[in-house]
Every structure is written in C-alpha cells, then in structure tokens.
Amino acid sequence: MPDGQLTTTGPDVRGRFGEFGGRYVPETLMHPIEELERAYLDAKSDAAFQTEFKRLLRYYAGRPTPLYHAERLTKHLGGAQIYLKREDLLHTGAHKINNCIGQGLLAVRMGKTRLVAETGAGQHGVATATVAALLGLECHVYMGEEDMARQSPNVFRMRLLGTEVVGVASGSKTLKDAINEGMRDWVTNIENTHYLMGSVLGPHPYPMIVRDFQRVIGQEARQQILELAGRLPDCLFACVGGGSNSIGLFFDFIPDAEVKMVGIEAGGRSLNLGEHAARFSGGKPGVLHGTYTYVLQDADGMIARTHSVSAGLDYPAVGPEHAALHQQGRVEYTYAGDQESLEAARLLARTEGIVPALESSHALAEVVKRAPAARKDAIFVVNLSGRGDKDLGIFQSAGIL
C-alpha cells in the first residue's frame, strides 16, 4: 500500500478528525459515551468479539457482497467500466446491517438489554430491529412521521420484527427530529439502553465505531477489484447522508493516492436553503447532535429544514470525518437532485435488472454524468448501498414507472 497522503487516520483521543468531531452532549450522556468508548476499544482488540462479528457478517448478513461489473450499464453510458458494490444484496437490503451487528454485539457485551435507534428511510431501523430480534433485545425505533408515511413498508417490517416504532411529530418530522427523540429516550434510560447510532454521526466515539463496522465494504471492494481488474479503481462513488456507506467504501482507499473519491449529497429540488441536503454546498461548520461538522443552518444557528426525495439523505449535518476529508481535499463532494436520481434508478433497473434504493441512486446519477466522458479503460466503483423495494411507492408517485 502506498504511503498515505491526506489521510484521516483519526479520530484523535478527543474524537477529532482535524478540527471536526468531538463531544457536544449534555453532561448526563458523557458517562455512557465514555463507557461505550471503553467497551468498544476493549472489543476491538478482543479476537473473540471480532470472530463473532465476522461470523455473523458472513453467515447471517451474507458477506462478502459481490463486486459486479455492470456491463450493460457500462455499454449504455459508453465510457468508464462501472462496478457495483452490491450492499443491496445483504440481509435487510442495505449496508446498515454491518453496523447494527457490530453495535448489537457491543450492547450485549455492555450488559444492555434495550436498543434505541433513529431511522430516516427505515433501513437502519429495520437493521436495528433485526439485530434486536437476533440477539433477544428490546427495541424502540424513532422515526419522523413524514418518513413513516413515505417509507411505510419498513414500518411494517420493524413491527413484524417485534420493534416498537415511535412516530416523531416535532420539528420537520424527519431524521433529525428522530435523533432528537432517540437521544431523549437514551438520556432517560441510560442504565439498560444502548443508543444504536446508524451513521457516522453524533458524539465521539460513534463516528469511529460506525466507520470501523462499515470498513468491511472498502476492504472487500479493494481486494475484489484487484482480483477482477488487476488494479485499483480510478474513482469511487457513494452517496452521503450521514455518510456511513461512503466512509465504509472510502476508508481503506484513502492512502491510495491514485484513487479519486466522490461523495454525493442530496441536491433535492434546488440549492435554496430548505430544499436540499447538500451540506458542503450550503452549510457551514456548527454543532448538531453532539458533533462539530458541516451543518445546514441559518445565520442565527438554527438548524435548517432539509428536503430530499430520499429519506436516508434528508439530514442537515454530515459525519465529521467527511468534513475533514472535504477540508483536506481528499474526497470531492458534489450533489445530485431528486429528478436525476429517480432517472438513474430507472436506468439501472432497465439496463441491469437491479432496483437501487433512492439513496444509492444519487451516487448512480453522478456516474451517469461522468462515465460517458471517461476513458473506456477507466474503472468506476459505485457503492450500491441499498435496494429500492422500500421506494416503490415513491417511484410510482414520481411517475417514472
């Protein structure tokens, strides 16, 4: 592996990735967070824990996922060779299960009997509910009422799995408000409860823990592309909501200076504040949900409402490690709008027979823009982070069927 440049090898002991990250939480949560950090560092170096994590990833979740050469899509776009990292094939239909297995095992190790989680699109909620059932834990998932309406199949799945889905009617009724409510639950029930954060967000150590549990995506992809193509890819693409599937893909390629990386945020309807979730295009550094990072906000520091056709990207802050990678210039961040993402989903469905989640469709939309102009021997790897079954209603109402 070439010597790393521009690496975020963080976080440091204070939980900082460069100037971003840290711990901005009410004092009541500091002890549980410190307890979690100790438990995680202990588990990280415990071979038995890692063996059990890998066993469940393999036999329960279905890892490794294939790296698939999408030849018809490649031919259609007429440029770069496109490879899809098929996280959509995992149990529960998205990469979220990787992190949930890891944190679920950690919760058991800490003696916790109850999980709480937030969910936007419902993928993290379903993965948490699944792991709760697998490990015999009680589970409460907080979900904005707007998200419950637009991702209702996932609400039913969670209930079937024995989880209590709690609707959140405050604020924008989406992911941000679900996190507020989840943290209120946690601070009230810290004795028996583990907060199972679904993305590389929140106070340290969450961004580190979630990244570490998602790193497997990039570790596999790196090995797979070397086997399939004999060399490293030219460019990686992944959508960025909180940023867990993207950091999972990117992290092990960071030292490979020849590999470009592009993170795609939700461009929504327009770049007017309130109509998108493109934090690096409209946000500035601030504090939300325990971490210092890029946040969409007004001049007075009030957190902005956001919009995306994709519930999983509809969030006003981005993981602090992404903020550092943005500042270092190691990753390029751009955005794709609602409409072009819907069209990218249809294109993948019709060329490859794969229906992608609307989140992942944002990454595909960027590939659609860039692949035609790229050399035919260029290699693009796209994280197909989830499948689109949950989005059928949106495809239908958007009139693209």
Place this chain on the structure above:
Amino acid sequence: MPTLSTSRIQEKFRRLREAGAKGLVIYVTAGDPSLEATGDLLAAIQAGGADIIELGIPFSDPLADGPVIQRASERALAGGTTLRKVLQAIPEWRKRVHLPLVLFSYYNPILQYGLEDFGRDASEVGADGVLAVDLSPEESGGYIETMRKWNLNTIFLGAPTSTDDRLARLANISTGFLYLIARAGVTGERSTLSGSTRPLIERVRKITSLPLVVGFGLSSPEQIRAVQELAEAAVVGSAVVRRIEEHFSTEGAAAIERYVRWLKEGTGSSPA
C-alpha cells in the same frame, strides 16, 4: 485562574447565606409567547420572589428538553426570536429586573453568534452568567476563557451519571454556582424527587464549596423544600413554562407571579 469581581450571582448567594435562606431559580424561554411578553414575565417572576432567572434561548433542536420546553422553543422561534434579538431586548428588561440573569442556551447559536461577540454583547446588556447545555468541559476551553474575559459566570451541569472526577472538573470550571441535574433524563415535571438527587449532592459537597443549584423535574413547594434542605437553590422550569402556555393568553404575567409566589411562600424561605 484570575479572580473575577463579584458577580450579581455571587452576591445573591452571599446574601442568601447571610440570611440563612435558600434560593429559588425560575426558568423561562425567551420569546415565549413573544419578546414583549418575556419582559413582563421576568418582572412578574421577580415580583413573585424568585432569586435568579434562567433565560432559555430557543433552539430548533432542543434534545435535552422535554415536550413542554420544546413547545415553548417552537413558539418562540415561530415568533422570530433569535439570540441576537434576546440580547437586544435585555437592556429594556433590565430597567425593571435586577435579578441575576443566566442565559441558558444550546451551543450552536452561541457558536454562530461568535464567542467573542457573544461574550461582549451578553456582558454589555447585563447578563450575568451563561450555561451551554450541550457544551461538555472537554470542548469548552476557548468558551470559558472568552466568557470569563467578559465577566460572565460560566455555569456547567453536573449529572447523577457524572463520576467524581468529572464532578471535580465541572466544579473547577464553573463560577457562580454548579447546576446539578436531579435525575437522568430530559427537562419536565415529575411527581417525586429522584432517589439519585441526595447521593449526587453529597458527592459534590466533598468536592467543591460552590453554591449548588438543583433542577430538572421540580414543580411543587414540597419538592423545592426537599432540594433546599440539601442545596443552595432549586430550579423550576417546565412547570413555569407550562403555566405560561396555559394561562398567559388569558391572565397575563399575573398568573406566573402568583405561581412563583406560591412556590416561594410554600418553601418558607424568606427573600434575600
């Protein structure tokens, strides 16, 4: 650490101590239901016999607060209240209100205002202390320095979950008083005093001589009395805010004055 000139907060606790009395701290959200109303409410809280006022700055994502203060925050924001407008309104309120005033905010509004600008403006308009509810000691280096420079007391929260080491650190960076959270959880009224309150206060007493102020969940004279047996002052927040929500539109600030007086008289402590 440099010694400050005695603040209004320190002076208040000195006088309480000399009178053998305990304090009552009242929380309201600024701008709920309007900034004009807040001026009247602060005067009413003072008239009712409160010793210190905590003025909440509304925030879009108040994750440490229960539903009552969340709704107050939403009402205030809907009316256009911002930290800047609150600071601009304080000089007018100060014509009527002489009680120590603690600004109780989430960190992001302060950060976006700019630490230096905020410290200067808050100090100049007559605020006495600041409590940033989601600012941990670990992240508060520059903040403490700046607030101290502007003679603002820096008040931090101690919790039942805090270890003795953390409590010592929190006491060390707090000036004016240390605010203890009576129970794990968000703000909001509870019918009984938590079993975790007394052990927390006993632990903190061994660590610091700062005045101790206890809040979260208090709403009746009985609870306040129980806290005042142990600590220098008790905070009532959500119960006041709920009364503003229910009664202000029909009865005005008089309803709040009456409630504060009931709390104060019910505790049997004389005003200092």
